[in-house]
Amino acid sequence: MSIQTRRDRERAERERLIVTAARKLAEAEGWDAVTTRRLADEVEYSQPVLYSHFKGKRAIMTAVAVEGFADLAADLRAARTAAAGSDRVLAEVGAAYAGFAERRPVLYDVMFTQAVDLPFATPEAPTALQDGFGELREALRPLAEDDDLEVLTETFWSGLHGLVTLMRHGRLRREDHDRRLALFISRMSQ
């Protein structure tokens, strides 16, 4: 193996180090604590190295968001494949989605409100995003009827997103979360 490949490997490792450090720091102290100085300090390099890997701070956050989408997709897949009766699939997947947002609020935040420049609903969207959307689509396929499956999936996703977002921001009474979720799922199932 050439020297160049070793360098490339080290570069790739350092890039991952930056992303995971940003994620850990954010999950520990919130995104406000993730400044370029603090992050550089955390990875034990100087600030400018960050910019040799990423175009800017937002690009780092976007990288964290992509990781988040991969995690979310994995959670949804697990819930879908583990669901007992086929009529329970939607409820399980919905609960998994809401659970993800609740367990990892900081991650959900960067995925949906901070890293807004991520390409979506287009072929060049990261596969992690398409996977997650695909899980929702499969969970909904039995319910599609004559509705367009794609439209139904987007609508279902929107409902879940609204529920978790408004609750996270303190706009809904927390104690009724499960009832709202159950009501939404039941009505969406016709």
Add this chain to the structure above:
Amino acid sequence: MSIQTRRDRERAERERLIVTAARKLAEAEGWDAVTTRRLADEVEYSQPVLYSHFKGKRAIMTAVAVEGFADLAADLRAARTAAAGSDRVLAEVGAAYAGFAERRPVLYDVMFTQAVDLPFATPEAPTALQDGFGELREALRPLAEDDDLEVLTETFWSGLHGLVTLMRHGRLRREDHDRRLALFISRMSQ
């Protein structure tokens, strides 16, 4: 009238001036353009005056958000009272909500993602918020059945919020917006 009252009146006018200037500036150039310096320049006062009226920049944004909630409530009320058949009410109100978010994205932004410290779902929430929520509740009352009306309203609201938020952030195909809205309303109507 005493001098004090005149001063109080002038203070109140200037406070309104600040809020409307912030709103106009944001709607014209986005919230990134609303810096304290720029805003002070716009109202033709120095920076510190802003802080004699508001605790900080976020408080100014919150004031703009409250104005936004009043506007939204007015839109919803107009849609609800103008709806022809009683089975059209929900569709009209939903369309009004989505239309508001589409027509005033910057305002909707500050209401739901920037000014997160606004009290909600509690008695001390500004009346504008309670009015808006009340409009949704009245639109849904005929559909409540044995579901708790409050829970149903929160769920409906969440769905609308998710639809407009994800679309605004480019996560949903714009051309299917009306179909998603129609699907959501029809399923929520049982």
Add this chain to the structure above:
DNA sequence: ATCGGATCGCTAGCAGTGCTAGGATCACGG
């Protein structure tokens, strides 16, 4: 009419932000 006092709004500055230009340092190839 004039003066004392309190209010008011300004200038100047602080600490911290994202980002970058420039040079020093180090490892490599000849």
Add this chain to the structure above:
DNA sequence: CCGTGATCCTAGCACTGCTAGCGATCCGAT
């Protein structure tokens, strides 16, 4: 062993929200 090129750091820029402290202004009492 030396020149060369990549690598990474120090220092600094322009900007942010916010505040201390002073100067002017206007009011009320003498």
